[in-house]
Amino acid sequence: MMEEQKRIDIKPDELPAKVSEMHSSGYRLVQIDCSGTGAIEINYSFDKGYSFVNLKLTIPSVDTEVPSVSAIYRNAFLYENEMNDLFGVKVKNISIDYKGNFYRTTVKRPFNPEAQS
Amino acid sequence: MTKRTIIPFGPQHPVLPEPIHLDLVLEDETVVEAIPSIGFIHRGLEKLVEKKDFLDFVYVAERICGICSFIHGMTYCIAIEEIMKIKIPERAEYLRVVWSELSRMHSHLLWLGLMADSLGFESLFMHSWRMREKILDIIEDTTGGRVIFGSAKIGGVRKDIDDATLKAIVKNLKSYRKELKEITDVFIKDPSVMHRLVGVGTLKKEDAYELGVVGPVLRASGWQSDTRKLGYAAYKNINFEPVTEKAGDSYARCSVRIKELFQSIDIIDQAVSKIPAGPIEIKVTGTPDGEFFARTEQPRGEVIYHAKAYGTRFLQRLRVRTPTFANIPGLLKMLPGSNLADVPVLVLTIDPCISCTER
Numbered sequence: 001m002m003e004e005q006k007r008i009d010i011k012p013d014e015l016p017a018k019v020s021e022m023h024s025s026g027y028r029l030v031q032i033d034c035s036g037t038g039a040i041e042i043n044y045s046f047d048k049g050y051s052f053v054n055l056k057l058t059i060p061s062v063d064t065e066v067p068s069v070s071a072i073y074r075n076a077f078l079y080e081n082e083m084n085d086l087f088g089v090k091v092k093n094i095s096i097d098y099k100g101n102f103y104r105t106t107v108k109r110p111f112n113p114e115a116q117s
Numbered sequence: 118m119t120k121r122t123i124i125p126f127g128p129q130h131p132v133l134p135e136p137i138h139l140d141l142v143l144e145d146e147t148v149v150e151a152i153p154s155i156g157f158i159h160r161g162l163e164k165l166v167e168k169k170d171f172l173d174f175v176y177v178a179e180r181i182c183g184i185c186s187f188i189h190g191m192t193y194c195i196a197i198e199e200i201m202k203i204k205i206p207e208r209a210e211y212l213r214v215v216w217s218e219l220s221r222m223h224s225h226l227l228w229l230g231l232m233a234d235s236l237g238f239e240s241l242f243m244h245s246w247r248m249r250e251k252i253l254d255i256i257e258d259t260t261g262g263r264v265i266f267g268s269a270k271i272g273g274v275r276k277d278i279d280d281a282t283l284k285a286i287v288k289n290l291k292s293y294r295k296e297l298k299e300i301t302d303v304f305i306k307d308p309s310v311m312h313r314l315v316g317v318g319t320l321k322k323e324d325a326y327e328l329g330v331v332g333p334v335l336r337a338s339g340w341q342s343d344t345r346k347l348g349y350a351a352y353k354n355i356n357f358e359p360v361t362e363k364a365g366d367s368y369a370r371c372s373v374r375i376k377e378l379f380q381s382i383d384i385i386d387q388a389v390s391k392i393p394a395g396p397i398e399i400k401v402t403g404t405p406d407g408e409f410f411a412r413t414e415q416p417r418g419e420v421i422y423h424a425k426a427y428g429t430r431f432l433q434r435l436r437v438r439t440p441t442f443a444n445i446p447g448l449l450k451m452l453p454g455s456n457l458a459d460v461p462v463l464v465l466t467i468d469p470c471i472s473c474t475e476r
Contacts, residue, residue: 003347005410029329030443031421035434043423045410050347052410075329075446085156096152103156110161 006053012066015044018055019069022046027053029069032079034087037114042066042083062088062112070095078102086111119144124457128157132235132461135471139464143457151452153445158475166424166432171197171405174432175269178422181437182473183264184224185415187216189473190269193435195349196411196424197271206399209273210351211392215283216256216266216274217350217413218381218388223252224416225374225381228468229304232371235465236313244300251293255286273398283389290382301375314368318451318463321365330447331440332418333373334467338365344414355387367466374468404428415440417468439473 010018022029027046035041040062044055059066068091070076076095081102083089088109100108122143128136136157142150165177178193179186191213198205230245253263259278260266268276278286304310320330325338335342336359343359345352360376362369406428412421418440425434444467451463 003412028326030419031423031436031438033423033436033438035423035425035436045421050344052412054410073329074327075443078442078445101156102154103159105156105159105161111164 003050003052006051007056008053009056009058012057012059012064015055015057016067016069016072019044019072022053022055023072029073029075032069032076032083034083034089034111037112040064040087040089040112042089044069059089062090062109062114065090065092067092068094085109088112121149126460126464128154130461132231132465133469134231135469137464137469137471139452139460141452141457141460146457148452148455148457148460151449153449155445155471155474158471160475162476163435163437166435168431170430171426171432172271172401172430174435175271176267178437179265179267179269181476182439182470184227184470185220185417185420185473186264187220187266187269188413188415188420189437190266191217191350192411192413192420192422193424194269194271195413196409196422196435197405197426199409199411200405200407200424200426201271201401201403203272203399203401205273206396207351207393208277208395209397211388212274212278212397213269213350214352214355214388215278215286215385216260216268218385219252219256221416222378222381223249223256224468225378226252228374228416228465229301229371232304232462232465233310235461236310238303238310241300241303241310248293248297248300251289255289258282259286270398272401273396275398277397280392280394283392287386287389290385294379294382297378301378304371304375311368313459313462314371314466315366316364317367317459318455318466319364319366320447320451322363324450325365325447328446328450329443330418330467331443332414332416332468333360333370333377334444334447335418336360337362337369337373339363344412344419347412349411349413351388351391354391355384357384357387367462370466404430405432417441417470417473418443420473437473437476439470439476441467441470441474444469445474 027048042057080091085103126139138154140152179190226249233241322339405426408425421438423436
């Protein structure tokens with residue numbers, strides 16, 4: 001095994017508090033990504049001194065609003081706009097919200113066909 | 118209040134090899150804000166994992182970027198190998214280090230050339246790329262390719278390099294040191310180059326960390342962070358310390374890359390002296406079931422491959438977070454306060470690879 005990767009499951013209402021906790025513990029946000037077509041899994045990944053921690057948030061569908069963490073980690077706005085443009089995940093209060101125009105794709109929400117309708 | 122003007126920069130610009138767009142808000146000639154736009158060439162390569170056999174996808178991963186192609190392919194392989202708990206032969210691990218460092222060298226030399234070109238220093242640009250050609254020749258001799266190596270595979274590597282060739286590579290690289298020093302000294306010591314780099318686009322240490330920047334941009338701001346220290350491939354057996362600078366300006370970012378050029382020669386030297394004899398690949402059977410976040414150090418910084426599979430020949434999801442994507446917030450922090458004329462140079466100092474970013 002290359003490295004230990006700690007994974008923690010969280011609920012949507014726990015997200016801001018858990019991310020704030022990571023921030024105050026000195027972790028840097030290394031990425032946020034999405035997967036799934038029905039239920040959506042969102043991974044918030046952090047690193048501190050080569051120690052990798054991943055917060056996994058599962059939402060029932062793209063209609064469930066997710067709070068933005070861009071007020072806690074300023075670089076989160078890029079990832080949150082990407083989630084919206086590729087998967088259709090609705091992220092509330094992004095610091096810089098491109099409103100679906102971050103990626104110029106001919107097919108809207110290309111990574112989540114269920115979100116296109 | 119000074120009148121504000123918005124100037125569109127890119128996606129087509131003489132210094133930009135690839136398309137990124139910035140809306141620059143100016144007061145006179147000073148940038149006060151920059152708003153980025155990407156997505157001009159989004160290819161959706163990640164989506165192809167749903168249709169390509171997981172063994173074949175290495176070809177696609179290598180084509181995400183034309184500069185760090187090998188490291189992309191290798192990182193994808195590491196993600197799958199970790200999910201499938203495959204231990205690759207030790208010789209393959211060392212060969213992965215050799216090709217990774219050759220990739221780093223040709224990428225940094227490419228960047229030095231582009232930087233010289235952006236300063237209008239054409240002879241320095243040509244000398245930097247002349248040296249890069251020598252590295253590309255080594256890559257071509259050992260893989261058959263100059264851009265796409267095609268040598269990474271799940272379970273090891275596709276091609277071996279015999280010991281005599283490995284020793285000749287080290288001998289050649291060491292003989293390039295003098296020429297490399299002559300060229301890189303111009304970046305470090307020439308007043309006209311220093312004038313454009315020193316004190317320009319400073320990213321403070323705390324901002325660099327807070328904004329999640331990676332690679333030479335992070336290390337130039339004083340953070341000793343290099344994903345190679347995780348010990349993937351044979352890096353666990355290589356002695357090296359991340360190159361750092363403290364100033365966080367364009368000059369520091371340039372210095373880090375120059376020092377890493379020479380460090381790569383040392384790493385290849387160590388790898389060649391330690392590489393054991395033996396097989397270069399193992400047979401892979403079965404299908405991946407699980408997920409893993411593979412992290413490696415590209416020339417531009419940490420890349421992350423998140424692979425997720427459910428026991429079929431097709432992955433459910435592959436997400437690639439590239440270093441340029443992570444460095445965009447840092448760029449937005451560097452730009453305010455800078456002169457409009459310095460914007461092209463500043464954009465180049467993060468060594469943007471939009472091809473990777475748009476994957």
